[in-house]
Amino acid sequence: MNPKNVKALFRSAKALFALELFPEAVDCCEHALLNDPDNQPVKDELAKIKAEFERREKIRIAKELREQKIREKKLLIEGALEKRGIRSAATPGFKPDHPHEIQLDQELDQLTVPTFFLYPEHNESDLIQAFNEQDTIGEQLAEIFYEAAPWDPEHKYQPETVQTYFETEDQGGNIGLMKVGLNVKFLTVLTHKKYVLRDGLARFIVVPKEDTQWKKDWLAKYGK
Known part of the structure; x- marks a missing residue:
């Protein structure tokens, strides 16, 4: 040794x-x-x-x-979007300020998507953590507006008194605006040829049906 x-x-x-x-x-x-x-x-x-x-x-x-689980889930979600013909895009450098993600119920084969409902008249918004693709816009609005929001003490915002829009995006990147009815399923919007699901987050814009100067000015920004 x-x-x-x-x-x-x-x-x-x-x-x-x-x-x-x-x-x-x-x-x-x-x-x-x-x-x-x-x-x-x-x-x-x-x-x-x-x-x-x-x-x-x-x-x-x-x-x-x-x-590995993250990669598998990503592939699963990408496959579900492709199967439905949903256009999606990612903004370079985008980091979400919420923890919610697109989910797929494999048993029911249904997507849920985190979704913002924006109220530009009041600079307010609601984040729906999991908007099911089979639910209608009206069903979601009824849930949101079941009680008056703090910024809407007179409860003016209700499904039948508002108009909902989503932004469209053509192949050239031009942004437009399209109305969506209360009975339209979320999936119908997601699969619209001019709709882009950007950064894994859906967005709807909700304004009063009533014609006001604010609404006219707001629509003018979209060339309406």
């Missing part, structure tokens, strides 16, 4: 451990123990290295599984 050899291997193991080269560090310890099987400091170092290596491996495997 060469004591110097064991000490050198021990120092190498500690240095490799510090560099997070765990298999190499284990190898040094095991070679040292071949020369000196009862060396307790080497045994302790080997146990520490193996424990840390195992901990890191569990973290790595868990991360890989999470990333």
Whole structure:
């Protein structure tokens, strides 16, 4: 047995451990123990290295599984959108300020999409976490306006007193505006040839039916 050899291997193991080269560090310890099987400091170092290596491996495997699930879900959603003929696009650098995502109920084969209902007259909005593709615009508005919003104390905003629009986008990127009726299913909007589901988020614009100067000015922005 060469004591110097064991000490050198021990120092190498500690240095490799510090560099997070765990298999190499284990190898040094095991070679040292071949020369000196009862060396307790080497045994302790080997146990520490193996424990840390195992901990890191569990973290790595868990991360890989999470990333795999994310990839699989992304492919599933992309397939569901393509199957329905829904145009989608992503804005470069866009980061949503909400945690909600498009979901697919595989058993029912139904999509739910996080959806903003915007009220430009009051600079207010509602975020619907999961708007089911089979629900109608009227059903969703009835739920939203069941009670008066704080910004609408007179409860003027109700399904039958408002007009809902969605923005259209042609191949040239020109933005337009289209009315949508209360009995129209969400899926009908999503599959409209000029509708683009951007950044995984749907948007509807809700304004009063009543003709006011504000409404005329607002429509004029869209060339209406």
